[in-house]
Amino acid sequence: MKLIGLKDIYKIYNVGGEEVRALDGVDLKINNNEYMAIMGPSGSGKSTMMNMIGCLDSPSSGLYEFEGEKVHIMDDGQLASIRNRKIGFVFQTFNLLPKASALHNVEIPLVYANIKKEKRLKMASDALISVGLEDRMHHRPNELSGGQRQRVAIARALVNNPSIILADEPTGNLDSKSGHEIMKIFDELHRNGNTIILVTHEDDIAKYSNRIVRLLDGKIVKDEIVVKN
Amino acid sequence: MISLFYENLKISLVAVFANKTKSLLTALGIIIGVLSVTLMGTLISGLDRSFESSMSWLGKDVLYVSRYEWFSDMEWWEVKNRPRMRSEYVDKIKNLSKYALAVSPVMQRTASLSYADKETRTEIFGTNEEYMETISTDLDLGRFFSLSEDRNGSRVTIIGYGLKEAFFGSDNPIGKYIKIDNIKFRVIGVLEKQGKFLGLFSVDNQAILPLGAYNRIFSKRGWMRLSVKVPEQKIEDGHDEITGIMRQIRGLKPSEKSDFAINKTKAFEAQYNKLKLAIGGTGYFITLLSLIVGGIGIMNIMFVTVKERTREIGVRKAIGATNGMILSQFLMEAVTICFFAGLIGLLLAYIISLFINQVFPSTLPLGLSLFSIFISMLVGILSGIIPAYKASKLDPIDALRYE
Ligand SMILES: Nc1ncnc2c1ncn2[C@@H]1O[C@H](COP(=O)(O)OP(=O)(O)O)[C@@H](O)[C@H]1O
């Protein structure tokens, strides 16, 4: 079933009078329970595309449909609501709130979703348990390793049962061992029916996915199915 | 929404208490603002109270006829050239006036009073038997002197409560003799305790003598005033009537100006209101100034906070915070700082008011206290709204990229 449809998407920046096409006419369909990797050299538009899909950014032109809803005509409030309910973000730099415990970090999206305290705590601790952090719930980010921080971030991304999880170079700041541990979590999430898109420029990370989309200068130059053996 | 409120409150409390010194310095203007408005209120409440009791001592229903007008800017020689009040006026006013309920001549001077080995200098009053009706103080002990005692020049006296305590302690003074300027007077009454007039000087040390004795002993020199009691609702009519009677007594032609003055306690009220306005005005000015300065300080610190936490704002937006939620978070933070500042100011004001109360009976007014907290929070809203709005309008991508 189709989850996301991008049609003729452009994102154009004007830098010092010069036009920069971060996305240059992108067409893309993503189905439920896909596991897709976006690859490409630095500056090719990977992050821009992720932000677009994640409703953090809006296109200069083009059509974007998410679960049949037209995202390109939504206002700030509607976009915030979609991000809150339907999308889970995982960033390269974790982006946890430094003063909050792991549990509280995971709880925050639920606060914005106006879910009651007890239910919130239950959901947040379940999410932390599912990423193997049951004994780190009350630690602050600076008391956790990089891999553990990224697992908190994943727990935060999936706590709202989103339709899609977006991860922009989630292993970029991790050593390869922690990186592969993180990828195993994504693998499991995918097996459980989640839709996952991740950005990476490492081939052995991209191999975890089922589909690889390659970008160059804001254009999709290759879209291939990964054959696993 | 309740969840968000608690979340915001928690964030605010953490932010405020994580950096106590910074918060305190930021809030100094608000603290001073609240302190000045509440202390001003305390001061005025104290003034009101002592004014109220002092005024009741003077009596709202009494006209004071004398040579000079209270609080006027008349030259002293002009006053001095006016004819004196005379005790004959008392009977004339009584005969002619339909409003006068009691008329008393009052003469006043200082004298030295002694009993056994105790001695003091204080005010003595010479008056007639109707005097008690023109003041609103009652007798604590004994009785006032009678008309015949006044006519006979009897040497009897009614003393103030303070004088009684100083001379007799807890003994009964009635029937005892004290000396006024070395002449023996028999104590026949004691006035009840009155406290200080306008918080300034005590009226509890006076001694009251019949005018007959007063005149014989202290001569007729010195100036006299007349106290005329009228029904309280008829004070204006009484004022007009007594003016007419006095002009008649003095034989003034319609074209001539009055050479006497009739004073009412209202004159005190007007004067007092002027004073209150001056204190209030100064207080409000200081308050306004400190609140403005404090508000600007808070606005500044909030801009810094928003800048420092740009990335956090980006993260919060990425996980679903709406603009309104971000706005309320930062607004709450500004209001929280101001609320605690107000509370600190109020606490300081309360402590200081306890000290003030030692010298000058007064209380911190509750309404004003609540109002000052409300105003502090209002300042928080006003000074926080622009930084909070700026935070809410940040582009999530730019905010996430911010280093
Ligand atoms: N806010 C911006 N202003 C101007 N140019 C931008 C902005 N964001 C991205 N770009 C440009 O868009 C292109 C794509 O950027 P990005 O999507 O971050 O690439 P990638 O993530 O693939 O490295 C780059 O050339 C970048 O310089």
Ligand SMILES: [Mg+2]
């Ligand atoms: Mg990138």
